[in-house]
Amino acid sequence: MNDNPLHTAYLSLGSNLGDREQTLREAILRLDRHPDIRVTQISSVYETAPVGMIAQPDFLNLALEIKTSLDAKKLLEITSSTELDMGRQRDMKWGPRTLDIDILLMDKQVMDTAELILPHPRMGERAFVLLPLAEIAGAKVHPVTQQTVSDMANQVDGKEGVFLCQIRLASVCEPSES
Numbered sequence: 001m002n003d004n005p006l007h008t009a010y011l012s013l014g015s016n017l018g019d020r021e022q023t024l025r026e027a028i029l030r031l032d033r034h035p036d037i038r039v040t041q042i043s044s045v046y047e048t049a050p051v052g053m054i055a056q057p058d059f060l061n062l063a064l065e066i067k068t069s070l071d072a073k074k075l076l077e078i079t080s081s082t083e084l085d086m087g088r089q090r091d092m093k094w095g096p097r098t099l100d101i102d103i104l105l106m107d108k109q110v111m112d113t114a115e116l117i118l119p120h121p122r123m124g125e126r127a128f129v130l131l132p133l134a135e136i137a138g139a140k141v142h143p144v145t146q147q148t149v150s151d152m153a154n155q156v157d158g159k160e161g162v163f164l165c166q167i168r169l170a171s172v173c174e175p176s177e178s
């Protein structure tokens, strides 16, 4: 880690093309191998019906907690380049993708710029985001609405097809000290 202040961020990962499980494992490893990022919590994996454009395969989704000394813009650069390195092609809004990484929350930061909006503007309506996130960050408070993640998850639970999978990824990388 560099000497900058340490931030806590929550990410949503999704995949609905290719070997979805392998893609998620590899993405987590790549993030954790970055010198300024440590993956500190991994939620369960959920198989989820596509939201938005429905004529596409089901997704695997999960949420991560990371600690990072990167600022939010730099973190977005890393998550975007990880998506591209893992074969993501930028094409259709809400279309199929090998890997999607969204930054959901970063500390209590609120920002609205052309490249990055925090908290993620659509997280509150997405069961595929909130159910995994509630497992690892249920008590965290959304800095704009002041709702806890658990309360947000309860509001969307059952509204979309979101099913817990038997896939265990928690051992992909060991939680590290620093």
Ligand SMILES: Nc1ncnc2c1ncn2[C@@H]1O[C@H](COP(=O)(O)OP(=O)(O)OP(=O)(O)O)[C@@H](O)[C@H]1O
Binding pocket: 092, 093, 094, 095, 100, 101, 102, 103, 104, 114, 115, 116, 117, 118, 119, 120, 121, 122
């Ligand atoms: N919190 C955020 N996390 C990730 N990307 C963001 C965020 N806020 C804004 N963006 C911008 O959104 C752009 C488009 O992202 P992307 O192609 O992943 O959208 P999408 O996954 O199709 O839809 P959605 O944004 O609804 O998840 C990114 O290039 C990025 O600049």
Ligand SMILES: Nc1nc2c(c(=O)[nH]1)N=C(CO)CN2
Binding pocket: 013, 014, 015, 048, 049, 050, 051, 052, 053, 059, 061, 094, 095, 100, 128
């Ligand atoms: N189930 C599911 N649906 C989606 C997803 C996703 O990750 N899972 N991502 C989208 C764009 O970010 C649009 N729709």
